Amino acid sequence: xxxxxxxxxxxxxxxxxxxxxxxxxxxxxxxxxxxxxxxxxxxxxxxxxxxxxxxxxxxxxxxxxxxxxxxxxxxxxxxxxxxxxxxxxxxxxxxxxxxxxxxxxxxxxxxxxxxx
Amino acid sequence: xxxxxxxxxxxxxxxxxxxxxxxxxxxxxxxxxxxxxxxxxxxxxxxxxxxxxxxxxxxxxxxxxxxxxxxxxxxxxxxxxxxxxxxxxxxxxxxxxxxxxxxxxxxxxxxxxxxx
Numbered sequence: 001x002x003x004x005x006x007x008x009x010x011x012x013x014x015x016x017x018x019x020x021x022x023x024x025x026x027x028x029x030x031x032x033x034x035x036x037x038x039x040x041x042x043x044x045x046x047x048x049x050x051x052x053x054x055x056x057x058x059x060x061x062x063x064x065x066x067x068x069x070x071x072x073x074x075x076x077x078x079x080x081x082x083x084x085x086x087x088x089x090x091x092x093x094x095x096x097x098x099x100x101x102x103x104x105x106x107x108x109x110x111x112x113x114x115x116x
Numbered sequence: 117x118x119x120x121x122x123x124x125x126x127x128x129x130x131x132x133x134x135x136x137x138x139x140x141x142x143x144x145x146x147x148x149x150x151x152x153x154x155x156x157x158x159x160x161x162x163x164x165x166x167x168x169x170x171x172x173x174x175x176x177x178x179x180x181x182x183x184x185x186x187x188x189x190x191x192x193x194x195x196x197x198x199x200x201x202x203x204x205x206x207x208x209x210x211x212x213x214x215x216x217x218x219x220x221x222x223x224x225x226x227x228x229x230x231x232x
Contacts, residue, residue: 032218034219034220038159041205041225041227042224042225043207043222043223043224043225044161044207044222046219046220049219091159093159093161095161095220097218102166103149103166103211103213103218104151104163104166105211105218105220107153107160107161109158109159109160110159110160
């Protein structure tokens with residue numbers, strides 16, 4: 001069964017509004033989660049590392065105020081796209097690091113965001 | 117800088133035949149893992165195979181096997197008896213094992229089409 005869930009799976013919003021995407025670890029607690037962005041036929045681009053109980057670590061070039069990340073519990077991280085614009089339209093994927101056992105990242109099914 | 121290079125943007129193979137996807141990487145680290153992920157049209161990322169860098173033996177998972185050449189920093193994926201369900205985008209990635217969340221570094225991906 002699924003290890004990581006994302007909600008919603010797709011969302012359409014108007015330009016200027018904010019959108020929140022949830023990522024849940026279903027099988028284990030995760031102190032670290034990751035958020036990626038992916039354009040069609042391209043690779044995954046890491047946006048930020050979400051750390052439970054502390055501030056997220058953003059990759060170079062990613063606007064912290066634009067993409068707000070909250071990791072309030074060991075099973076939930078949220079990504080909020082603030083004041084969304086058409087150029088924010090993309091596929092957003094989260095992943096969860098397994099803290100114990102074989103090193104592996106488990107990926108959510110992704111969220112397709114379309115900003116009109 | 118850590119980089120992963122997949123030099124084949126697209127490949128095709130006849131059903132039941134064998135295909136090899138290439139991957140090279142660059143890192144100065146010694147403790148890392150290598151992965152091949154598959155992303156079918158559903159866009160769900162699926163782990164295909166994992167290789168610990170300290171292990172000399174090549175990893176195998178059913179029809180999937182790797183040729184890991186550590187000195188050459190090469191990590192190719194061989195798919196035997198290709199099936200239509202293998203049609204997907206394949207990403208090579210490596211993970212450096214540290215205390216800061218173990219980020220994945222992805223290659224650009226190879227689109228594989230299996231033809232009947």
